[in-house]
Amino acid sequence: MPHRIAVLALDGLLPFELGIPQRIFGRSLGVGPHDEGRSLYEVVTCSVRPPGPVRTDADFTITVERGPETLATADTVVIPASYELGPVYTEGRLTDELAAAFAHIRPGTRMVSICTGSYVLAAAGYLDGRPATTHWWHADHFQQLFPGVRVDPDVLFIDDGDVLTSAGVAAGIDLCLHIVRRDHGTAVANDVARRTVVPPHRDGGQAQYIQRPLPENRFATTTTARTWALGRLERPILLRDMAQQESMSVRTFTRRFREEVGVSPVQWLTRQRIERARHLLESTDLSIDQVARDAGFGTPTSLRQHLQAALGVSPTVYRRTFRAGRA
Incomplete structure (x- = not known):
């Protein structure tokens, strides 16, 4: 079975970032003689609530057809950015909805954040004592809110094994390509990068181009x-x-x-x-x-x-x- 990736859609999400996992993982195909053309990942989107509308930061909403129970079936969970994190952003704690949703996640599931999705991982305790990054604009606030996290604001992404975090927007593409490369090698990552018309590799330690x-x-x-x-x-x-x-x-x-x-x-x-x-x-x-x-x-x-x-x-x-x- 393909590796299952669940993308958690939160209110206030950025549509561009929500689409990154589907575009990168969903287009990753086998290139070897035994699996050429085979889909290597199954990407599904879920909400913290039963199926229904989820607000975006644009002038439209999206309909998500899966609820939080989907997280129990995931091999990897991806959390894109949101501009409506509420107490996650202001107090560093999960809402009751988020806590209930995270209770479905199995031990050993790989956790990934894009941009301010790192706040959710930190509030859930996944980043305690670990290195992590987020969008440089929020880095100081993030460090103050979560002093136990070793924040590096100057990199595109950080791979800490089963927990990976990225900086803002396009750095999410770099992180997803890195995961494909880690899982299946450079040939697969280069193939999906060519079809997406993006650079196949930007090193995680590369600067975030601040000012x-x-x-x-x-x-x-x-x-x-x-x-x-x-x-x-x-x-x-x-x-x-x-x-x-x-x-x-x-x-x-x-x-x-x-x-x-x-x-x-x-x-x-x-x-x-x-x-x-x-x-x-x-x-x-x-x-x-x-x-x-x-x-x-x-x-x-x-x-x-x-x-x-x-x-x-x-x-x-x-x-x-x-x-x-x-x-």
Whole structure:
């Protein structure tokens, strides 16, 4: 049976965020020879009340056809943001409706929040003593309300095993893609990202872009350089070569790149090569030497050092662990 994801629709919800789990998980299909085209997740939406209307922050309501008992059947529960959290937001406690709904959740269920959905997880006790994030606008208030939570306001999402939290809006897409990648590998995540027309990977530690001004010249971007680099990751790429693709000085290019992407060109290149290496380790039988060359690390030693720094495992262990998990 597909992994069942229950999305909890609360009054005051943001329609965009409510749709993220369905768009990402609902479009995640198997790519291997034994499960190609198979739906990997079943996504259902439920309310804290019996089936009926749920208010949104827009000028319409939605009808939710499942009640809180649906949470008892979920393998993963996703809580999108809401602007009507009441005592959850003001006092840090669940309403009677929410408490009754959460009583249905089975022990061991994976819990996920998008944006201010983290308030609900914290009020329910899921974040006690754990790292978590939320929208940067609410981070100080969140920390004051829940002092036992280790809040990091500067990241897109945090994966703490069975509890995952994300920053606002689009960071929910990044977190859902991360979960797909964690569950089924880069090939599946990249496939759904391509069909959703979003970047397949933004690292969870990437900044939330707080008060970062846009480049003065909106038409001068670093897109061409990034596309050029992605097409030749297996070769040496110098910073000046990337800058030349945009006819910029190295200094201007580096500044513009960081403004647009949030990390330096060197950090971005390393992350892209790690993603390439992960994909090759998961989906091919290439030797570690060949994976290192094709990903642009040159030598197995360099690949091992970068993978160890990023994921805490060696290439051999990563391949063995991933394939064992899939089996």
